[in-house]
Amino acid sequence: MPSSLDSSDNIALEGEPLSRHGLIKFIVPSLMGVLLFLVPFSVGDTINIGMGLAADWLKALLGESLPAIATLVLCLSFVLTLYVKASRPSWAQGSALGELFDVTLPWTIMRGLGAIFALMIYFKVGPEFVTASYTGGVMLNDLAPVLLTFFFFAAILLPFLVDFGFMEFIGSLLRTPFRLIFGLPGRSAIDATASWMGSGTVGVLITTQQYEKGFYNCREAAAIATNFSIVSIAFALLVASFIGINHLFVPFYLTVVVAGLVAAVIVPRIPPLSLKSNSYYEPVGCQLQEERTGDQGLLRYSLGMAVARAEKAPGPRQLLRVAMFNVADIFFGLLPLVIAIGTVALILAEFTPLFTWLSMPMVPVLEWMGLPEAEAAAPATLVGFADMFLPAVLASNIDSELTRFVIACLSLTQLVYMSEIGALLLKSKIPLKLWELVAIFLIRTAITLPIIVVMAHWLVG
Secondary structure (H helix, E strand, O other): OOOOOOHHHHHHHOOOOOOHHHHHHHHHHHHHHHHHHOOEEEEOOEEEEHHHHHHHHHHHHHHHHHHHHHHHHHHHHHHHHHHHHHHOOHHHOOOHHHHHHOOOHHHHHHHHHHHHHHHHHHHOOOOHHHHOOOOHHHHHHHHHHHHHHHHHHHHHHOHHHHOOOHHHHHHHHHHHHHHHHHOOOOOHHHHHHHHHHOOHHHHHHHHHHHHHOOOOOHHHHHHHHHHOOOOOHHHHHHHHHHHOOHHHHHHHHHHHHHHHHHHHHHHHHOOOHHHOOOOOOOOOOOOOOOOOOOOOOHHHHHHHHHHHHHHOOOOHHHHHHHHHHHHHHHHHHHHHHHHHHHHHHHHHHHHOOHHHHHOOOHHHHHHHOOOOOHHHHHHHHHHHHOOOOHHHHHHOOOOOHHHHHHHHHHHHHOOOOHHHHHHHHHHOOOOOOHHHHHHHHHHHHHHHHHHHHHHHHHHOO
16 A cells, blocks of 8 residues: 655654654644634623634625625636636646636636636626525625635644644544444544534545545545535524524534434435545556554654654645645635536525425425425425525525424435535535536435434424
8 A cells, every 4th residue: 555654754653652742743633723713712692612713803804895806706716717718828837726716617607607616696787596595695795705815714623633743643543343233434523523513615625635635435435525525513503593493402413413423324325425436546547555553552643643643744834835825725616616516506596386286296305204394394304405504594484493493404404405515525626426416415305304303293292
């Protein structure tokens, strides 16, 4: 098995004393990463993480200018893409920055669509189904500011969590239980924790970077991104409050965790995820050290792996260069995709009967499960594929507390929604196609819905 570790790394793994320099280089940045991404803070009536607090500060600082900034970024993305494809400037030849703008025709169209939508929404020109506050307005005025500020700090601060040995440390400690339970590497526990404490998009960002660096194979990356990118506790609180079940938050989140864990055990073991290749991202290959503890204890071995990784961590200049490229990639590559796909999805959900038609087979299923107002609830079981908050919007007018509880839980366990996670996955190097995301969404719905209904009847009555 290929390995990126040299002979000095092997010394750290074979029982030799760990260097003080290596331990410090592992502990200090990793502790900063944990504090920024994994430790929740109570701020007023909300729960947040350090990075989220920084994002909220920047959002408050920029305020109402963020939609204008997002519109400018979207227009720049499209203009620079057209310029690079038409002129082939020297700075774009063979460079990562050139690759960012030299994209295929479908992605160029998506960037153009994102820019057009942004201009229409910001200047309030064009048809209402695009500019309405609950379609395009949601994307540009509500979601885009969050993505700009959240991902700005995520891209800059994420190396503290993933590049200085913490992934190796946790991955080595948890590799056996995670392999047995989920069929996944232990380091994926970091993705899950970052999602629960911070944001599902941060979990996906970690997964895509780990895949592109050769630490996850294709099957592992696809399984982790579509099964562990659960929304944060903070967003769960928001959904519970909006749908009117905040007094049931403890049983609500317990139900989400139980149903999500069951799905995480089953979904990676069945198609389409089980059919994914075990090959690694071709440009880098496998970068994992072969797991062998020898006579060492598990903790000593995990520390050795962490220190070996920390010793090879990039320097400040390289970290800054990579961070700036990651910010540019998210702003110019991901944001247009999110705005384009999200706006179209919300238009279909709000202005067409598409999801009502698609959800008609769900009415007898919900009635059989004993849920009141099944006909009103049925569209909310599928509309989450467009946007994760839409089920809560549709279910907020349902009188039955039991039914609202089920819809709220389901919306958080389906995970794959196109306005954010889906767009991020399609943009990434992880080989997931649109039809596979649809299939995974439906499979997760089929697995988690019965569990949620049983627990709802038990906990809510």
